[in-house]
Amino acid sequence: MSTYGRQDVTDLLTKLQANPEAIEWRERRELARSLSDLLRDGKQTDDDLHLVAVLADDPKWEVRREISELLTLLPDDDFTHAAAKLSEDTNNFVRKAAERALDRRRKGQRAAKHRRHGIQEVAAEFDEMERLHGTLAAKMARRISERLYDVSVGACVHNLRGVLTPIKTSTTKLLSELDGGLDAERASKHLTRIDEKVAFLERLLDDMRTYSQPIPHERRREKLNDLVRDAMSIAVENLRDKGYETSVLKLPVDVPHDITLEAARHQIVVAVTNVAKNAIESLVVDEGRLRAGTVSICAKLVGDRIELAVEDDGDGMSAEDLEEIREFVPGQTTKKQEGTGFGLPTAKKYIEAHGGEMGIDSRDGEGTCVTIILPTEQTECES
Structure with a gap:
């Protein structure tokens, strides 16, 4: 506990049980705030929980609100009792805080x-694999899955360290300069760097969440042209939001209007968006500037399958980088990439969930072409 020791809690509990106003209300509020530290560590005692119950009945609404804010840290039985009481409190601030805590608890339980x-x-x-193909096949599949998990986690840890190291460096420099008088220009430089890295961390977490989302089984008949144009618009808008001037780009789309497919719309749009974003970003010259270039998307129907190609005349990739990218390991990036490493793996996952395939070809200095093959109809196995 940050402010009060274990004996303090016991003594204060005894006083407050005898007289709810035995100590000044601001100290009771500070006591409620300090309780959250211990509850968060999971080392609470019966005295701590009894104190929460006492402070939940405090005469001052400011104290009761602090208890409402820490409700989610309570064990189930204590949470139910305190939440029921505080969600019907006479004070609006206390009720709202309790309602927010109830909502957080429900979301946590669902997750x-x-x-x-x-x-x-x-x-x-x-278990089903073992039943159909034998114990050896199931063991091999488990080992492969564990290996892929290890590689993916390793790539994500590498990305996270790449974010946290400069944040730590800038924070350390800011702290060291406080004593000698902080120069506004240097402080701004450090804070800007921290802000940029935190923004990247947010994107990384969002991309990790998107990759891990289950694929919906529902499919509807969609026009491919609509999906592709939505995806291209999102990709271009993403670059504009980052301050890039996109008028230098040529973005031809040649997708016949009569091509349709059964698809989960959002997943296909995300997949094509991720591929298009990579293609456009290959034309980045430096921060905030794109060179003139072309990113084209074309499609044709071959039997009952759609062939979609996203091609750019950007920098392309070396054979070594291409081999690495073709592994589609989530979180893995090449030296030329500045993204989170989840864009193409997420696209491939979504395409394959539709019974499709995704491949990539590239030549260093010439450009890259990503090919997506999708069935027009979903079989029972695919859907």
Whole structure:
């Protein structure tokens, strides 16, 4: 506990049980705030929980609101009792804080249930593989999955260290300069760097979440031209939001209006957007500037399958980088890339969930072409 020791809690609890106003209300509010530190560590005692209950009945609404803010840290039984009381409090600030805590608790429970369900599904799939193909095949599949997990986590840790190291460096420099008088220009430089890295961290977490989302089974008949144009618009807008002038780009789209497919619209738009963003970013010269170039998207129908190509005349990739990219490991980036490393793996995952395929070819200094093959109809297995 940051302010009060264990004996302090016991002594204060005894006083407050005898007289709710035995200590000044501002000290009671500080006591409520300090309780959150101990509850967050998971080392609470019965005295801590009894003190929460006492402060939930405090005469001052400012104290009750602090208890409302820490409700999500309580064990289930204590949470239910305190939340029921505070969500019906006479003070609006207390009620709103309690309602927010209830909402956070429900979201946390849903997320935990989803994680448990996901783990159970994976275990069931390994059991089914063992039943159909034998113990050896199931063991090999498990080892491959574990290896892919290790590589993916390693790539993400590498990305996170690349973010946290400069943040730590800039923070350390800011702190060291405080004593000697902080220069506004240098402070601005450090804070800008921290802000940029935090923004990247947010993108990384968003991309990790997108990659891990389950693919919906529902499919609807969609016009491919609409999906592609939506994706291109999103990709271009993303660059404009970053301050790039996109008028130097040629962005031809040649997708016949009569090509349709059964698809989960959002996933296909995300997949094509990610590929288009990579293509446009290959034309980045330096921060805030694109060189003149072309990113084209064309499609044709070959039997019952669609062939979609996204091609750029950007910098291209070396054979070594191309080999690495073709592994489609989430979080893995090349030296030329400045993204999170989840764009193409997410696209490939979404395309394959539709029974399709995705490949990539590139020549250093000439450009890159990503080819997407999609069926026009979804089989029962694919959907």
